[in-house]
Amino acid sequence: MELLPALAISASGLTAERLRLDIIANNLANINTTRTPRGGPYRREVPVFAERLQEAMGQLPGRPSSRAPGAGVEVAAIVEDNSPPRLVYDPSHPDADANDYVHLPNINIVNEMVDMITASRAYEANVTVLNAAKAMTLKALEIGR
Amino acid sequence: MFLTPTMYVLEKALDTATLRQRTIAHNIANVNTPGFKRYQVSFEDQLSRALGLEPGLPLYRTNPYHLPPSGLELAPQVSRDTSTTMRQDGNNVDIDREMVDLAQNSLNFNVAVQQLNTRLAMLRYVINEGRR
Numbered sequence: 001m002e003l004l005p006a007l008a009i010s011a012s013g014l015t016a017e018r019l020r021l022d023i024i025a026n027n028l029a030n031i032n033t034t035r036t037p038r039g040g041p042y043r044r045e046v047p048v049f050a051e052r053l054q055e056a057m058g059q060l061p062g063r064p065s066s067r068a069p070g071a072g073v074e075v076a077a078i079v080e081d082n083s084p085p086r087l088v089y090d091p092s093h094p095d096a097d098a099n100d101y102v103h104l105p106n107i108n109i110v111n112e113m114v115d116m117i118t119a120s121r122a123y124e125a126n127v128t129v130l131n132a133a134k135a136m137t138l139k140a141l142e143i144g145r
Numbered sequence: 146m147f148l149t150p151t152m153y154v155l156e157k158a159l160d161t162a163t164l165r166q167r168t169i170a171h172n173i174a175n176v177n178t179p180g181f182k183r184y185q186v187s188f189e190d191q192l193s194r195a196l197g198l199e200p201g202l203p204l205y206r207t208n209p210y211h212l213p214p215s216g217l218e219l220a221p222q223v224s225r226d227t228s229t230t231m232r233q234d235g236n237n238v239d240i241d242r243e244m245v246d247l248a249q250n251s252l253n254f255n256v257a258v259q260q261l262n263t264r265l266a267m268l269r270y271v272i273n274e275g276r277r
Contacts, residue, residue: 006167013174049178069167069184069223072174122176125240129170132251136166139258144265
């Protein structure tokens with residue numbers, strides 16, 4: 001049993017939460033974007049997290065339950081939020097439609113802020129776990145010294 | 146000669162602490178994964194049963210070729226806790242509990258290392274004194 005996989009697991013958590021923070025930053029930066037390369041307003045993006053299971057290699061046969069649980073988390077996909085765009089009446093806007101309504105991105109700033117705090121707290125929790133694993137590894141080096 | 150029961154148990158305790166560290170890391174990494182159910186490691190109940198601290202059926206092997214009864218060989222077991230739900234998305238990682246487990250686990254690990262070191266220091270002491 002080794003401790004180094006624990007560091008890798010925490011690192012996967014850090015990467016995932018960092019990516020989520022990046023996506024939230026991108027959403028907030030584009031909160032008023034009405035033009036995208038494929039036309040129409042920007043659409044909110046959300047990451048989909050999935051549990052990363054451990055590869056089946058190196059496991060003892062017949063002892064399935066004594067193995068380590070998994071290998072952390074991974075971002076399975078980044079999907080677009082399909083909720084309808086916000087409509088704002090503004091005839092002077094260059095991107096207003098035939099009815100003088102502007103289609104703004106479907107981003108709710110409150111949602112994004114809450115997600116941001118969740119992501120940053122989860123990031124901190126992963127850092128704490130990483131530090132604990134590091135301390136344990138250093139302690140293990142003291143065995144028999 | 147060197148592998149006394151104490152050393153054996155300490156080794157298993159270190160093994161368990163390591164496995165538990167990985168389990169907690171995995172749980173916390175998946176704190177925002179929808180539908181994720183936490184894993185848990187059980188070992189102490191096995192240990193107390195093996196040490197005879199808990200009432201149970203004592204089993205002895207009269208022949209080394211007999212299969213060991215389950216529980217005689219100490220191995221930490223990982224299981225999935227699917228009984229609870231913390232959130233709407235089915236995730237049941239309780240971050241407070243995981244952090245407490247983490248602190249406790251680090252302490253357990255340090256205790257085991259320290260005890261192992263004391264044991265080894267004693268061995269070294271005996272060997273060195275005999276040489277003099």
